[in-house]
Amino acid sequence: MNKVGIPRGLFYYYYGDFWKDFFDSLNITYVISPNTNKDIIDKGEKLANDEMCLSLKTYLGHIEYLKDKCDYILVPRISNFKNNNQTCTNFWAVYDIAKNLFENKILNYNIDLEKHQTLKKGLYKIGKELNKNKYQIKKAYKYAYIKEKKRIKKNHIINLNKLKSKNLKILIVSHPYNLYDEMIGKDILNYLIKNEVTLIYSDKFDSKITNNLSKELSKDLYFKYSKDNLGSIIYCKDKIDGVIFISSFPCAPDSLANELAMRKINIPYLNLVIDDTSSFTGIETRLESFLDMLGGIK
Amino acid sequence: MKIAFPQMGDYYVPANYLLSHIFPNVKVIKAPKITNKTVEIGTKYSPEFVCTPFKYTLGTMIECLEEKADILIQMGGGCRYGYYAEVQEKIIKDIGYECTIINLVTEGVTRFKRINKLLKIINPKYSKIKALYYSFITFKMVKYMDEIDNYIRENIGFEIKKGTFESLKKEMLIEFSHIKRYKELKQTYKKYLNKFHKIKIHKPDNRIKIGIIGELYTIMEPFSNYFLEKQLAKHHIEIKRFTNVHYLLFEKAKKTKKYKKYAKEYFKYNMGADASDNIARCKYLCENDYDGIIHIKSSFCTPEIGAMPIINKIASTYQKPVLFFSFDTTTSETGIKTRLEAFYDMLEMRKNK
Numbered sequence: 235m236n237k238v239g240i241p242r243g244l245f246y247y248y249y250g251d252f253w254k255d256f257f258d259s260l261n262i263t264y265v266i267s268p269n270t271n272k273d274i275i276d277k278g279e280k281l282a283n284d285e286m287c288l289s290l291k292t293y294l295g296h297i298e299y300l301k302d303k304c305d306y307i308l309v310p311r312i313s314n315f316k317n318n319n320q321t322c323t324n325f326w327a328v329y330d331i332a333k334n335l336f337e338n339k340i341l342n343y344n345i346d347l348e349k350h351q352t353l354k355k356g357l358y359k360i361g362k363e364l365n366k367n368k369y370q371i372k373k374a375y376k377y378a379y380i381k382e383k384k385r386i387k388k389n390h391i392i393n394l395n396k397l398k399s400k401n402l403k404i405l406i407v408s409h410p411y412n413l414y415d416e417m418i419g420k421d422i423l424n425y426l427i428k429n430e431v432t433l434i435y436s437d438k439f440d441s442k443i444t445n446n447l448s449k450e451l452s453k454d455l456y457f458k459y460s461k462d463n464l465g466s467i468i469y470c471k472d473k474i475d476g477v478i479f480i481s482s483f484p485c486a487p488d489s490l491a492n493e494l495a496m497r498k499i500n501i502p503y504l505n506l507v508i509d510d511t512s513s514f515t516g517i518e519t520r521l522e523s524f525l526d527m528l529g530g531i532k
Numbered sequence: 533m534k535i536a537f538p539q540m541g542d543y544y545v546p547a548n549y550l551l552s553h554i555f556p557n558v559k560v561i562k563a564p565k566i567t568n569k570t571v572e573i574g575t576k577y578s579p580e581f582v583c584t585p586f587k588y589t590l591g592t593m594i595e596c597l598e599e600k601a602d603i604l605i606q607m608g609g610g611c612r613y614g615y616y617a618e619v620q621e622k623i624i625k626d627i628g629y630e631c632t633i634i635n636l637v638t639e640g641v642t643r644f645k646r647i648n649k650l651l652k653i654i655n656p657k658y659s660k661i662k663a664l665y666y667s668f669i670t671f672k673m674v675k676y677m678d679e680i681d682n683y684i685r686e687n688i689g690f691e692i693k694k695g696t697f698e699s700l701k702k703e704m705l706i707e708f709s710h711i712k713r714y715k716e717l718k719q720t721y722k723k724y725l726n727k728f729h730k731i732k733i734h735k736p737d738n739r740i741k742i743g744i745i746g747e748l749y750t751i752m753e754p755f756s757n758y759f760l761e762k763q764l765a766k767h768h769i770e771i772k773r774f775t776n777v778h779y780l781l782f783e784k785a786k787k788t789k790k791y792k793k794y795a796k797e798y799f800k801y802n803m804g805a806d807a808s809d810n811i812a813r814c815k816y817l818c819e820n821d822y823d824g825i826i827h828i829k830s831s832f833c834t835p836e837i838g839a840m841p842i843i844n845k846i847a848s849t850y851q852k853p854v855l856f857f858s859f860d861t862t863t864s865e866t867g868i869k870t871r872l873e874a875f876y877d878m879l880e881m882r883k884n885k
Contacts, residue, residue, distance in 0.1 A: 281841075282841075283837050283840050283841065285831060285832060285837050285858065286837050286838075287834075311801055313801070313802075322834065323611050323803065323804030323805070323807070323834045323835045323838065324834060324838060326801060326802065326803050326804050326835075326838075327801075327803040327804065327807065327835065327838030327839070328838075329800065329801060330798070330799040330800060330801060330803060330808075330838075330842060331838055331841055331842065333800070334798065334841060334842045334845050335841060335845075342800075344801065452618060453618065454614070454615060454617065454618040454635065455615060455618070456614065456615065457612075457615075483581060484581035484832045485581075486583075486611070486612050486832070486834040487612060487615075489579050489580070489581050489582045489612075489832075490579065490582060490586075490612055490615050490616075490619045491615075493579040493582075493619060494618065494619050494622055497622050497623070497626060498622070507580070507581070
């Protein structure tokens with residue numbers, strides 16, 4: 235029996251639902267690691283270097299959790315999306331790190347559009363490795379692709395509708411693997427929702443639009459996900475009351491891109507850098523005063 | 533009009549040579565040597581968790597601006613290095629200086645059309661033929677400098693009269709900066725190569741050999757690695773270093789493929805900047821008779837952090853000692869010295885076994 239393990243970190247937040255649909259349609263059983271908890275972070279920290287970013291540490295922790303619960307572990311690699319759209323170098327390296335740290339079989343595909351390595355090709359490769367025939371893979375890919383498209387469209391509409399709300403509106407600028415992670419961003423989101431703030435997420439805009447808009451803030455930026463984030467600030471700069479930057483310590487693209495954005499925008503902003511030792515009480519105080527300030531302006 | 537550029541090692545000589553010959557009417561400011569004050573200024577204005585070369589280069593840029601530079605030149609790289617220029621420009625303008633920053637390389641890719649466009653900012657009527665000729669000479673100069681540096685590195689620990697290598701190198705650099713034609717350069721190079729070979733050295737057979745690998749800026753700028761190579765030379769150690777400007781400009785594209793084949797059991801993909809090269813180099817050092825490996829990087833250098841677990845694994849399979857240094861602006865020099873001494877003692881004990 236082929237059981238695929240999917241670590242809940244980094245790539246999962248971009249392609250997780252897609253993979254689920256794909257494997258469902260192929261009748262492959264999979265296991266997803268649970269939401270990040272203290273135990274997983276500790277596991278990751280033991281494996282990782284001190285200076286690795288918190289997101290990568292947790293990712294390694296997730297792989298460690300899955301180590302003896304499945305036959306294969308899915309660790310892709312994403313390099314670039316053409317036209318000055320590369321990803322963080324951790325995304326380039328994570329497959330090789332995992333390969334060297336763990337002895338499990340690893341399912342891997344590479345997205346490198348400059349060398350014509352697409353998601354479709356990658357998933358075909360994975361399907362073949364799991365002994366499925368071409369026809370089955372084609373069907374599964376189509377099924378997953380259509381579903382994914384619908385889901386993205388729905389997210390766009392929800393996000394755009396939120397911009398019309400009359401509550402306090404805050405744009406959250408962050409990478410989804412930090413934002414929706416139980417230990418990194420979840421507490422912050424919950425706190426804001428509890429205080430009746432309408433949250434707009436930078437990753438839920440149409441990246442075709444936001445990617446181009448980012449040029450208004452930064453001409454030379456070549457990190458795809460940072461570009462999307464900065465573009466979203468430009469997209470809704472007149473409709474929001476504040477921006478909150480959330481990044482994990484020490485994120486490489488964010489350290490420069492967010493710094494530039496903060497220097498250029500004239501919207502009130504709050505910069506939160508989440509460390510593995512940072513406590514939520516400290517963050518809560520900062521959030522509270524930020525909300526107070528925004529309320530005062532309104 | 534005055535041009536300046538952040539300095540790195542001894543490479544200010546060729547860079548200065550190139551700029552002053554392409555733009556004879558423009559004054560080139562030689563960036564002051566990096567000191568603690570430079571680092572302090574750089575750290576003050578830098579973002580919190582940016583990698584250390586950002587702080588060093590920003591510091592020198594501000595010091596150059598204090599000397600009334602109008603145009604600053606910055607280079608790029610394969611990681612976030614390529615994005616330095618834009619952020620640094622914004623920071624410098626926020627402080628209140630007026631200047632233009634020219635970024636020659638973005639994403640590690642050099643495009644001649646772009647460079648032409650950028651050079652026109654400095655002088656719209658610059659001569660392209662002259663520029664090509666002098667850049668040819670400059671690149672050759674870099675090559676010769678790197679070759680001589682490699683020789684020095686292997687032998688400086690064993691010189692009989694202390695300081696001969698260093699003073700001869702200084703002499704050579706001064707002569708290099710006054711060269712007019714390519715032929716002259718070649719002759720000078722040969723002359724000095726002979727002189728270097730004639731310096732008396734005492735090389736014992738059981739000497740300790742160390743390979744230095746790591747992140748490119750920290751390796752090439754001696755101040756940022758706290759003069760590591762000098763410290764090692766004091767202990768009579770032969771040093772092997774791979775990264776230099778000639779490698780980055782001309783050899784990297786070819787060598788990367790070779791490295792990939794050579795160390796294919798350890799990595800499959802390029803890991804950004806020099807990380808995957810360093811993994812292959814580590815394997816090379818382990819397979820040849822080097823006694824130890826020193827891996828240096830500036831703190832928060834993401835590609836190298838990714839390479840570190842793999843380097844560790846290689847070293848443990850081959851049973852070779854590795855010393856990791858992560859240099860920050862607040863690293864204490866005594867701490868480094870102590871660790872180096874302990875490493876050196878350990879190597880010697882292994883050798884005598």
